[in-house]
Amino acid sequence: MDLLAGLKQESVTEMDLSDYCTVDASASVRDVLTQMQVTHCRNALVLQEGKLVGIFTDRDVLMKVADNKDALDKPITDLMTPDPVTLSKAATAADALAVMARKHIRNVPIVEDDGSVVGNFTHFSVLDFLAEQFPDIPLDSYPVYPRRFSRRRHGG
Amino acid sequence: MATEIKLTRKDFMSDQTVRWCPGCGDYAILATVQKTLPRLGIPKEKFVFVSGIGCSSRFPYYMDTYGIHSIHGRAPTLATGIKLSNPDLSVWVITGDGDALSIGGNHILHAGRRNVDLNILLFNNRIYGLTKGQLSPTSPVGTKTKSSPYGSIERPLYPVEVALASGATFVARTIDVLQKEMGEIMYQAALHKGLAFIEIMQNCVIFNNGAWFDYSDRKKRADNDLFLEAGKPMVFGKNRDKGLVLDEEQGGFKVVEIGEEYSIEDITIHDPTSLENAFLLSQLDYPMPLGIIYQVTKPTYCEGMWGQIQQVKAQKGEGDLHDLYFNADTWEVTAEEEEIKAEVRGQVDASLDEAYIDELLGVEAPEADLAEQLASMTLHDLKPKAPITIRPDALMDHALHLMREHGIGALLVVSPDRHLMGIITEADILDRVAGKDIDLHQVTVQEFMTTEPVALPLYASVLEAVHFMTQRRFRHLPVVDENLHPVGVISSRDLAEFLIKHL
Numbered sequence: 156m157d158l159l160a161g162l163k164q165e166s167v168t169e170m171d172l173s174d175y176c177t178v179d180a181s182a183s184v185r186d187v188l189t190q191m192q193v194t195h196c197r198n199a200l201v202l203q204e205g206k207l208v209g210i211f212t213d214r215d216v217l218m219k220v221a222d223n224k225d226a227l228d229k230p231i232t233d234l235m236t237p238d239p240v241t242l243s244k245a246a247t248a249a250d251a252l253a254v255m256a257r258k259h260i261r262n263v264p265i266v267e268d269d270g271s272v273v274g275n276f277t278h279f280s281v282l283d284f285l286a287e288q289f290p291d292i293p294l295d296s297y298p299v300y301p302r303r304f305s306r307r308r309h310g311g
Numbered sequence: 312m313a314t315e316i317k318l319t320r321k322d323f324m325s326d327q328t329v330r331w332c333p334g335c336g337d338y339a340i341l342a343t344v345q346k347t348l349p350r351l352g353i354p355k356e357k358f359v360f361v362s363g364i365g366c367s368s369r370f371p372y373y374m375d376t377y378g379i380h381s382i383h384g385r386a387p388t389l390a391t392g393i394k395l396s397n398p399d400l401s402v403w404v405i406t407g408d409g410d411a412l413s414i415g416g417n418h419i420l421h422a423g424r425r426n427v428d429l430n431i432l433l434f435n436n437r438i439y440g441l442t443k444g445q446l447s448p449t450s451p452v453g454t455k456t457k458s459s460p461y462g463s464i465e466r467p468l469y470p471v472e473v474a475l476a477s478g479a480t481f482v483a484r485t486i487d488v489l490q491k492e493m494g495e496i497m498y499q500a501a502l503h504k505g506l507a508f509i510e511i512m513q514n515c516v517i518f519n520n521g522a523w524f525d526y527s528d529r530k531k532r533a534d535n536d537l538f539l540e541a542g543k544p545m546v547f548g549k550n551r552d553k554g555l556v557l558d559e560e561q562g563g564f565k566v567v568e569i570g571e572e573y574s575i576e577d578i579t580i581h582d583p584t585s586l587e588n589a590f591l592l593s594q595l596d597y598p599m600p601l602g603i604i605y606q607v608t609k610p611t612y613c614e615g616m617w618g619q620i621q622q623v624k625a626q627k628g629e630g631d632l633h634d635l636y637f638n639a640d641t642w643e644v645t646a647e648e649e650e651i652k653a654e655v656r657g658q659v660d661a662s663l664d665e666a667y668i669d670e671l672l673g674v675e676a677p678e679a680d681l682a683e684q685l686a687s688m689t690l691h692d693l694k695p696k697a698p699i700t701i702r703p704d705a706l707m708d709h710a711l712h713l714m715r716e717h718g719i720g721a722l723l724v725v726s727p728d729r730h731l732m733g734i735i736t737e738a739d740i741l742d743r744v745a746g747k748d749i750d751l752h753q754v755t756v757q758e759f760m761t762t763e764p765v766a767l768p769l770y771a772s773v774l775e776a777v778h779f780m781t782q783r784r785f786r787h788l789p790v791v792d793e794n795l796h797p798v799g800v801i802s803s804r805d806l807a808e809f810l811i812k813h814l
Contacts, residue, residue, distance in 0.1 A: 283781050
């Protein structure tokens, strides 16, 4: 199987694009942090009137927020990356990968023509796709390594 | 800000080490269930998994839901009680061919005829696996096992046929290698009101390897599997040139070639509401019908029982359990002490027959293909980046500084004798540090790190790394040498880019 050919044909919309949450541009950094912490979301897409205007990720938290308490009450629009690189629904997985490698980014939001969000393409989208290419040897057929035993007892 | 909590596969994974044999079909079924449940939009606390005894019945340990590893063969019965007392729950029964059709044969029948709103997943590997390879009620005639050394002389049961006969209102069949199709059937079963029964053809890699190869092998399955779709003609084959036609003389389906004699219009349409067709399909093995074989709507047991309770209460008022117990012939039995002397004869040898398993495992795999090539690539080939490390007693301020300086998302926490003690990532910073009232000059790395992280050895396969990352949603995996000293870190980016380059 030519995997590269597969990725060139596979529309991004066929892939898992669920690795994101959305926040409103009117929110404060504190609001966004709380939402990310509660939902274990790593990548927040910032929307204004339903249109994508920026992206704010755990990397931004590391770089700009973690040791800066003054940042918390600022609007998210001050700290987000504005106008992030996006792709349309017509893009293929190979397009998305090329953009990620060239720009050295981890998230490529997929948007409609009107700017509304379809999903977020990440490296997990590709890894999940690859995992599905090998249904005959289920990827889950390997016991956990190192073979650590759980501290809790279980029977059977 | 209103936040909708979205469940993912990870929410359904428990902290238990999954202990099935490497290569067991059960892993794929577990993964598919964990991927399917989040689609249902049901809160996690509403799921219950009930199992009996057997390899498949270890399932509830691996699901982070409520669950019972119950009595051999009795899972449908416990599940009936659970569903009846709390009809709001989504109740799943996990059973195998032995558990459901040998010892549990009677329990499964009654769950079916009552049409209890349960989802029963029967893992059919046509062998007793947990007891190391004896005949099961679904083993074909002629099967040689330890308990049938000259070949089975028993006609096997067909789980789908049993389910149809018992009165189940949703009957489907799927196979472990087709995870997408399996997930869709589980999803439909969960939506169905009434007893949903799914036979999952599952490969026992140790004691009955290849029992379903005709239907699971990538080369053979296109010609042997019939994917049923309601309202569509029953066409199959690599070139979709064969179909099923009702043979009125023989009273069953016959396979015909689509071409000169028969056209596509002659092929029988799949009607899942027809019990007659469902029975005819249940007896086929060429082609093997996969998908929803039968589905109708009928009143469920819980509706009936709760309706009756309401009605009787309205007529007679609340009952009294004490009165019920003591309203008629009751008497007391005086105890006569009788001493029973138990005697244990001999010792039970509980150790595994290692040599025998090794011998079986040593059988060569039928073919080497791309997936195996992928499995043979190791993390060593991937040349992981050298790790940036930090001591557990270092200040968090320093950790932050290191991550920013190197532009990386993860530091390995290493003891003075170079043992991997933990990992601290930007996700930890987001979840545990940012926005909290913490002075980074006062706290140490060990208070915030993830201890005992999952690490892979250099000789682990790339496939295993993919497996960990997609399942657990880790973006960084530490790589260790044989002394458990960290030698590298691989990120989801490294892995995705490596695979694209090398496949």
